[in-house]
Amino acid sequence: MPAEFTSAIAASLPFLRRYARALTGSQSSGDRFAAATLEALLEDMEMVRGAASPKVALFRAFHLVWSSAGAPVGEAEEGLAARAERHMARLVTPNSREALLLSVIEEFRDAEIAEILGVGTDEAADLVEIAMREMEQSVAGRVMIIEDEAIIAMDIQDIVTEIGHQVTGIARTRDEAVALAARIRPDLILADIQLADNSSGIDAVNEILGQFDALPVIFITAFPERLLTGERPEPAFLITKPFSEEQLRSAVSQAMFFASTETLAA
Structure with missing residues (x-):
């Protein structure tokens, strides 16, 4: 892995951890998937070859790892985590929550979100709008x-x-x-x-x-x-x-x- 690419990945890692934690609802779960993402990149750079930027590559790799594990959220089964899981059940559109976080928290452009999630650019923009409406209503x-x-x-x-x-x-x-x-x-x-x-x-x-x-x-x-x-x-x-x-x-x-x-x- 080139040194310049490695440095760019390291600089983006705190933001991946922020995103992973908000996405999964758990610090331990988010950190676990962030670590698994780094391991996956070390083993196979082909999974992100041609990415628009190292940060996009890192987030794209995360989503490949997270999706392959079944995209788990809200691992805890009591207290606020249980309440979060009930709320999440109301978001019926696949990938909408991910697209929203990537857009307004991590400030990725629609084309970058599309690359990270593996969807079209227009679909990525639609997902952000749908998620905002669904969450605010819930x-x-x-x-x-x-x-x-x-x-x-x-x-x-x-x-x-x-x-x-x-x-x-x-x-x-x-x-x-x-x-x-x-x-x-x-x-x-x-x-x-x-x-x-x-x-x-x-x-x-x-x-x-x-x-x-x-x-x-x-x-x-x-x-x-x-x-x-x-x-x-x-x-x-x-x-x-x-x-x-x-x-x-x-x-x-x-x-x-x-x-x-x-x-x-x-």
């Missing part, structure tokens, strides 16, 4: 926002309410976030990392999760690769700043489907 709940920048917080609130969720409130600091969660239990937390008083959104989330049973969490950061280190625990869902409306809509829907309480170590 779940609704209370969303708590932890964000110290007022304009961003307002944008998040508008987007979240437009897709049918109720915003319980906006907190600018760790203490405000903990107090808000105590007053109104959220179904989902959407949290920035750095807060107004230099406190940590990660600390706020960890304290909130200590009050309740499992809650899904989405973290916001300008440097997602710094949080996807492979060390446990780490976040299941990340949005990169600056984010698009489509990214936020998709992440919220995905988090409601694949809920996880695992957070970053403080």
Whole structure:
């Protein structure tokens, strides 16, 4: 394997792990399939020869490995994983969830999604639209926002309410976030990392999760690769700043489907 290609694959690996985890609903399952993908590439480069880019090659190889295993999701059989499996049963269109994640979270173009999934470009675009509609119609709940920048917080609130969720409130600091969660239990937390008083959104989330049973969490950061280190625990869902409306809509829907309480170590 050429050194340049190897370096490009290594640079793309954190993003494959993010995608694999959101797709399978499990850090352990996602990491297992990501590792299996690397092993498959080492054994047979023909499976991705001619790919548009090393990143497309890596994701294409992942899908070949994952599909050959039966495309498993939601391995856990209780708690939030069981709820995720029930939600997933409502997505009736094959490949729609995969196409959506590839488009709005990993920012692949339609032609690249088509190559990764082995479908036509027009079909890939249709799958993204279908998945967005199906997911937004399937779940609704209370969303708590932890964000110290007022304009961003307002944008998040508008987007979240437009897709049918109720915003319980906006907190600018760790203490405000903990107090808000105590007053109104959220179904989902959407949290920035750095807060107004230099406190940590990660600390706020960890304290909130200590009050309740499992809650899904989405973290916001300008440097997602710094949080996807492979060390446990780490976040299941990340949005990169600056984010698009489509990214936020998709992440919220995905988090409601694949809920996880695992957070970053403080």
